[in-house]
Amino acid sequence: GQQLNQSPQSMFIQEGEDVSMNCTSSSIFNTWLWYKQDPGEGPVLLIALYKAGELTSNGRLTAQFGITRKDSFLNISASIPSDVGIYFCAGGMNRDDKIIFGKGTRLHILP
Amino acid sequence: DGGITQSPKYLFRKEGQNVTLSCEQNLNHDAMYWYRQDPGQGLRLIYYSQIVNDFQKGDIAEGYSVSREKKESFPLTVTSAQKNPTAFYLCASSFSTLSNYGYTFGSGTRLTVV
Numbered sequence: 342g343q344q345l346n347q348s349p350q351s352m353f354i355q356e357g358e359d360v361s362m363n364c365t366s367s368s369i370f371n372t373w374l375w376y377k378q379d380p381g382e383g384p385v386l387l388i389a390l391y392k393a394g395e396l397t398s399n400g401r402l403t404a405q406f407g408i409t410r411k412d413s414f415l416n417i418s419a420s421i422p423s424d425v426g427i428y429f430c431a432g433g434m435n436r437d438d439k440i441i442f443g444k445g446t447r448l449h450i451l452p
Numbered sequence: 453d454g455g456i457t458q459s460p461k462y463l464f465r466k467e468g469q470n471v472t473l474s475c476e477q478n479l480n481h482d483a484m485y486w487y488r489q490d491p492g493q494g495l496r497l498i499y500y501s502q503i504v505n506d507f508q509k510g511d512i513a514e515g516y517s518v519s520r521e522k523k524e525s526f527p528l529t530v531t532s533a534q535k536n537p538t539a540f541y542l543c544a545s546s547f548s549t550l551s552n553y554g555y556t557f558g559s560g561t562r563l564t565v566v
Contacts, residue, residue, distance in 0.1 A: 374554050383458075383542050383557030384495075429495070431554070439485075440555060444494035 347430050347443030354420055355451050362446040363414040364430030372433035373406050373413040379426045425450050454479045458543050458558035464566050465537065473528045473561045475543035484526035485555065487542040488512060495542065501526055530563060538565045
């Protein structure tokens, strides 16, 4: 079945550093989504991408839809303590089928 | 405000008991989903429903049951047949299963077997 490979699994960074994580697949997707999950809460949609090559920002977050439609990345600039959490990528085929989720990247920020 | 509400936030169950987790949405979404999340794991799909009175098994449906009698509600029952039910359960909804819309998630229910 379709799978999304999300990397890295976890990251330990210093406050103020930039963060980069990505998601790859052997399948083509028509939609890429990035979610953030705070501890003990449900995931919240951060950015949605609908076109190959699209680059979209949401504050300090920037995400891109890969040209091949098989990958996407998320960058966080100048990380702050509230960025801690799990970031999930998700791919959609734009047809009557479910979204596929990656296994998440857990972000830790060192004091 | 529209949203999706899960209750309770924390639930304790004795071994051998069935327990039902509530999920209600007022977003007028047609599709609803239940996911299970274990520590260090991703989101695993239990059941989903595209329309009232219809639902399909996900990847880990064994030991779970659902109903969809109303558009707004999609309760999940964790039965005694589920061997390892301790987990964080997430409910989600979307306009349809056309997967370009993204899902809206509830805040989750943490189930612990005691």
